[in-house]
Amino acid sequence: MKKIFYVSMLVFLVSCGNSEKKKNDITDQERDKLLREKKERLTKDVSGMQSVSNIEWGSIRFTPYVPPYPDLGKEGIAIIEDKINSLVSKYGASGSVGNPSFVIIPAISITSKNVTATAPTLYANKYNVTFYTANLLDGTIFSSASFAFKGVGESPLKAFINGLESSNINHTDFVGLLTEGKEKAIRYYEANCSSxxxxxxxxxxxxxxxxxxxxxxxxxxxxxCYKSSSDLIANYFKLYNGENCNQLLSKMKAELGKESAMGGFNEAAMSYYALIPADAPCHKDAQSSYTNYLKKLDPNAKQKWLTDEREFNLRKDKQEQDNTYNMTKADLESKVAIEGQSLLLDKYKKDAEYNKLPWLRQLVHLGEWDPFDATSRINK
Incomplete structure (x- = not known):
């Protein structure tokens, strides 16, 4: 009877050991699957975009910039911006993420005007729009292309909007505009790297x-200067994290509160921890949270955690792209840059007033024939 009892206990312990091994040990395929899942979780839904991991940095992008025509209104400006965004996205130079000083500007003019005798009165106008790719800060023009269209509406503004929405921009000419603009913009970067x-x-x-x-x-x-920018990015990203370390700390604590699917070690939590600079105000708090978490682990779990952490740090230091730390760091850098685009665009728009940028007024303000100038001859 004792033999049966001992054999049963042995089988039970062996089965528990195998169960524990299955729980803590995962195959390379399972690990890769978990990393992919983490990457998807880390990169979804940022600033209205599906994934910041898909952003191709280091490419020329032209951001729509519609000057504040006096009578165009917010509706007209929004429609023009949407039209430009649609075109540049269609032809591979989307302005969704890029240096907002590189812009595509529409200069609009009426080539003929006709008012019908019908009720209600309709405005049937012909328009010409010249698109320019340019550097908003210094007025450098990279390329241009002109397109004509007709518009009918119950007001001059509605006629223009209806015409623009239904216009068919010539594919070849618009691609040529963007291609030439990108080529000259690259040469501009080369000549002005230091500035x-x-x-x-x-x-x-x-x-x-x-x-x-x-x-x-x-x-x-x-x-x-593309390569020399990397060191500056690393430095400014560290400074940004120092200024905003509480955000990283909150994310670290939130991750430590979750049960990791990878045998106890939480790579996401340790990624946020590693991103907090040693001289940041919240670094001591982060250290304390980390130390207290380890104290709560039983000896075996703590030993496994430390082993996994050493492996994690080795992969981090080698800058392996599938390492959770490097994915987290790349995504946070992209999010910060997206925030930067919004801040710079607002700043540039405030600075881009006609009295401050005479080249812009000369480019898009067409004097007495400007269709959106209430004082122009065509609107009298």
Whole structure:
């Protein structure tokens, strides 16, 4: 009877050991699957975009910029911006993420005007729109292309909006506009690398690390100073994390409160922990949270955690792309740059007033024939 009891206990312990092994040990395929799932979780739904991991940094992007025509109104400006976004996205130069100083500007004019005798009165006008790709900060024009369309509506504004919405922009001409613009923009970067780097440094000196990182991350890969921007990005990202360390700390604590699917060790939590600079105000708090968490683990779990942590740090230091830390870091950098784009675009728009940028007024303001100038001859 005792033999039966001992044999039963032995079988039970062996089965528990195998069960524990199955729980803690995972195959490389399972590990890769978990990493993919983490990457998807870390990169979804940022600033209205499905994934920041799909952003191709280091490419020229043209952001729509519609000057504040006096009588165009918010509705007209929004429609023009949507139309431009649709076109540049269709032809591969989307302005969704890029240096907002590189813009595509529409200059609008009426080539003929006809008012019907019907009730209600309709305006049947012909328009010409010239699109320019340019640097908003210094007025450098990279390329241009003109397109004509007709519009009918119950007011001059509605006629223009209806015409623009239904217009068919010539594919070849618009692709040529973007292609030439991108080529000349790259040459512009090459010729002005030092001033562009200085622009980023100026933003960083004002603690606008988001804008500085955006400027640096949008430097084209073909340009010589692309490589030298990497060190600046790392430095400004560290400074940004120092200024915003409480956000990282909150994410770290939230992850530590979850049960990891990878045998206890939580790579996401340790990624946030590693991103908190040693001189950040909340670093001591982060250390305390980490130490207290380890104290709660039983000896075996703690030993496994420390073993997994050593492996995690080795992969992190080797900068393996599928490492959770590097994925987290890349995604956070992209999110910061997206924030920087919004901040810089607002700043540039405030600075881009006609009295401050005479080249812009000359480019898009067409004097007495400007269709959106209430004082123009055509509107009298």
């Amino acid at each position: 562009i780097l200085q622009q980023a440094k100026t933003e960083a000196s004002q603690k606008n690390y988001e804008g500085a990182i955006l400027i640096l991350k949008t430097i084209p890969k073909e340009v010589n």
